[in-house]
Amino acid sequence: MDILFYLFLAYSIIWVLIFGYSLRLGKRQDKLQKELELLKELISSKSS
Amino acid sequence: MTENTRTSLIEKVLAWSTFLAVFVALYLVLVYAPTEKTMGDVQRIFYFHVASAWVGMMAFGVVFVASIAYLLTRRTNWDTYAYTSAEIGVVFTTIVLLTGPIWAKPIWNAWWTWDSRLTTTLILWFLYLAYGKVRSAIGEEEKKARLAAVFGILAFVVVPINFFAIRWWRTMHPGALVTSKGIGLAPDMMLAFFASLFAFSLLYCYFMMRSVRIERMKAEIRRLKEGLFN
Amino acid sequence: MSFIRKVRILLWKEIRSELQSKEMLSTMIVFSLLVVVVFGFAIDLNKELMSKVLPGIIWITIIFAGIFCLNRSFAAEKQNDCLYGLMLCPLDRSAIYVAKTIMNLLLMVIVEGVTVPLFFIIFNYPGPQQLGLFVIVLLLGTYCFMAVGTFLAALSSATKAGEMLMPIMLIPLIVPVLLSAVIVTKDSFGLVGSGTDLFLKILVVYGVVFTVLPMLLFDYLLEV
Numbered sequence: 001m002d003i004l005f006y007l008f009l010a011y012s013i014i015w016v017l018i019f020g021y022s023l024r025l026g027k028r029q030d031k032l033q034k035e036l037e038l039l040k041e042l043i044s045s046k047s048s
Numbered sequence: 049m050t051e052n053t054r055t056s057l058i059e060k061v062l063a064w065s066t067f068l069a070v071f072v073a074l075y076l077v078l079v080y081a082p083t084e085k086t087m088g089d090v091q092r093i094f095y096f097h098v099a100s101a102w103v104g105m106m107a108f109g110v111v112f113v114a115s116i117a118y119l120l121t122r123r124t125n126w127d128t129y130a131y132t133s134a135e136i137g138v139v140f141t142t143i144v145l146l147t148g149p150i151w152a153k154p155i156w157n158a159w160w161t162w163d164s165r166l167t168t169t170l171i172l173w174f175l176y177l178a179y180g181k182v183r184s185a186i187g188e189e190e191k192k193a194r195l196a197a198v199f200g201i202l203a204f205v206v207v208p209i210n211f212f213a214i215r216w217w218r219t220m221h222p223g224a225l226v227t228s229k230g231i232g233l234a235p236d237m238m239l240a241f242f243a244s245l246f247a248f249s250l251l252y253c254y255f256m257m258r259s260v261r262i263e264r265m266k267a268e269i270r271r272l273k274e275g276l277f278n
Numbered sequence: 279m280s281f282i283r284k285v286r287i288l289l290w291k292e293i294r295s296e297l298q299s300k301e302m303l304s305t306m307i308v309f310s311l312l313v314v315v316v317f318g319f320a321i322d323l324n325k326e327l328m329s330k331v332l333p334g335i336i337w338i339t340i341i342f343a344g345i346f347c348l349n350r351s352f353a354a355e356k357q358n359d360c361l362y363g364l365m366l367c368p369l370d371r372s373a374i375y376v377a378k379t380i381m382n383l384l385l386m387v388i389v390e391g392v393t394v395p396l397f398f399i400i401f402n403y404p405g406p407q408q409l410g411l412f413v414i415v416l417l418l419g420t421y422c423f424m425a426v427g428t429f430l431a432a433l434s435s436a437t438k439a440g441e442m443l444m445p446i447m448l449i450p451l452i453v454p455v456l457l458s459a460v461i462v463t464k465d466s467f468g469l470v471g472s473g474t475d476l477f478l479k480i481l482v483v484y485g486v487v488f489t490v491l492p493m494l495l496f497d498y499l500l501e502v
Contacts, residue, residue, distance in 0.1 A: 003090050003154055010093040010150040014100075014143055018251065021139050025258050032265040039272045046276075119498050167453065174450040181446060185437040195433055198495050199447065202429070205487060209454050216476065 059257055066250040073240070073247040081240035093151040094222075099244040100143040101169070103252050107137030108176065108207050115200035118193060124267070127193035130200050131183065132259035134176050136252060141173045156220065165221035168210040175203040284369050288377030295354070296381070302350055303385060310343040310393045318400055328403050333463035336397055337456055340420060343389055344382075345445050348427040351382055352435035361435075361500075371500045372493040379428040386420050412466035415478070419459035422485045426451050429492035432499055455484055 077095045084091035110133040118126035148166065149159040160166065182199050186192040214221050233241065296302055317335050355361040364374055394416070398405055406412040427448055434444040458477035465474040 003088050006090050006150050006154050007092055010147045011096075013146050013150070014096055017139065017143055017146070021136075021255070025255070025262065029258070029262050029265070032262060032269065036265060036269055036272075039269060039276070043272065043276060119495075164457070167457070171450045171453045174446075178443075178447045178450065181443060182433075182437065185439045185443055187438070191436065194498060194501065195436060198433060198498055201495060202426075202451065202491060205491070206451065206454065216480070 055257075055261070059254075059261075062250070062254050062257060066247070066254045069243070069247040069250050073243040076240040076243045081237050082234065084237075087155060090151055090154050093147050095241050095244040096248070097144060097147045097151065098241065099248040100140045100147070102245060103248045104137050104140035104144060104172075105207055105211070106249070107133045107140060107252060108172065108204060111137065111176075111179075111200045112204035112207075115197035118197045119201075124189075124193065127197065128260055128263045129256075130197060132256055132263060134179050134200065135259065136255045138173065138176050138180075139255075140248070140252070141169065141176070144169060145173060161220060163220050164213040164216070165210070168206060168213045172206055172210055175206060179203060281370065281373060284373040285376045285380070288364075288369070288373055289380055292377060292381040293384075296385075302347065303388060306343050306347055306385065306389050307392050309346055310339055310389055311396070313339045313342055314393060314396055314400060328401055329467055329469055330464075332397065332401060332403060333460050333467065336394060336463065337419070337460055339393060339397075340386070340390065341423070341449075341452070341456070343393075344386055344420070344423055344427060345448065347382055347385055347389075348424075348431040348448070349441050349444055351378055351428065352431045353441075356435060365500055372496045374500070375428060375432070375492055375496045378432075379424055382424045382428055383421060386424060387417070390416060390420065406463075406466045407468035408466045412463065415459055415462040415466060415481070418478070418481045418485060419455055419462075422455045422459075422481060422488060423452055425485060425488040425492065426455075429488075429496070429499075432496070436499070455481065458484075 073095075077092055081092065081095070083089055111130045114126045114130035114133065117123075118130060148169075152161070153159050179196065179199055183192055183196050186195060317339070321331065321335075352361070355364065365371065397403075427444075430444055430447050430451070434440040434447065437443055458480045461477045462474050462481070
């Protein structure tokens with residue numbers, strides 16, 4: 001196989017992993033943000 | 049709200065400078081650095097491979113220090129740093145473990161050998177996966193933080209072994225980059241290497257910042273929920 | 279009371295509770311004999327291959343039997359909350375760790391005393407060339423293994439999935455011991471030429487590190 005193929009493979013794996021992890025963090029954060037807002041709403045409706 | 053806007057500003061600046069640094073590093077690694085004579089272009093894998101390895105080890109070092117700090121001070125912040133750093137360390141070690149075989153296949157004609165460096169890196173990866181498992185196996189927050197810190201200190205013992213492995217055991221893995229004789233790379237290559245190291249270090253900081261914020265949100269939710277049901 | 283005296287009292291307690299049931303020792307010996315049999319079946323060995331594979335087989339058996347032993351060592355203390363009783367004793371908690379480690383080491387040495395000679399008989403291999411070195415590496419490797427293992431057994435007994443978690447934490451941590459021990463064992467068979475004293479040194483350093491670290495950290499482990 002062409003040697004450049006390995007180079008390409010390695011670099012695509014690196015960036016897939018990094019972007020994948022970054023995306024996962026973003027998703028986690030969105031989910032928590034929604035939950036947080038829901039909770040805050042709940043609390044404010046309870047106290048009023 | 050000012051606290052929040054300030055952190056998000058720092059995060060934005062960090063994100064953009066990371067992006068820029070990665071871009072510059074990519075240019076230096078793929079275009080600027082000269083092609084290695086014997087290995088050819090595959091050698092360009094080396095830059096980010098070694099940079100990930102260094103950042104991974106640094107991340108585990110942070111786990112070690114934060115674990116000690118947690119046991120001494122019992123501040124939840126330290127536990128958060130230890131946990132997030134371990135996770136990011138595993139991500140970077142995964143990069144090391146995947147790019148290594150891709151480089152090895154055309155050079156050694158085998159994806160994997162049971163060489164000391166490869167083996168100890170794999171062990172490190174397993175150890176910090178186990179660190180995550182320890183955390184998820186414990187319910188109470190305080191106990192989780194305490195036991196994880198104890199394991200985080202213990203697991204770090206393998207990091208120096210990994211570092212010195214290529215000096216102790218006979219190995220096929222290319223030698224130490226920085227030796228007592230100086231640095232074993234051409235200046236152009238050195239520049240590319242340090243650029244990628246710098247870029248990945250920034251990336252580590254960026255990931256840390258985001259994960260720490262996520263952990264803070266989790267803690268906030270827990271606090272609110274407890275308030276709700278009491 | 280001096281530290282050694284405390285350890286002696288605790289060790290005596292361990293030995294008596296083992297002598298009462300003899301459950302652990304007999305089960306461990308039967309288990310490791312079964313491992314010997316399985317290896318005998320599974321790997322069809324000729325004489326040349328044997329000397330290359332035997333050190334590895336011996337150490338794998340030791341590790342299986344050891345994990346077995348370690349998982350039991352703190353599980354017994356969890357019945358009737360005996361561990362809290364121990365923690366209430368006017369002792370340094372690290373004495374508990376030292377006593378447990380010595381007990382586990384004793385059990386393992388007995389088990390090895392039975393099974394390792396059997397290996398040579400069953401696989402029809404003449405004894406090691408350097409018997410002294412072989413015994414030393416067996417003891418040293420087992421000590422390193424038990425020193426790490428006893429500590430992690432205490433750690434995992436505090437978690438929900440303890441028995442499953444323990445090997446996951448333990449095996450990566452003892453791979454350096456395993457690597458060095460296998461090389462020195464091969465040397466005692468007269469297979470490796472030179473350079474094994476380095477691995478003996480690694481074993482010694484590992485043993486020291488994993489005696490000091492657990493003793494420092496054991497207090498944090500057993501907090502209520």
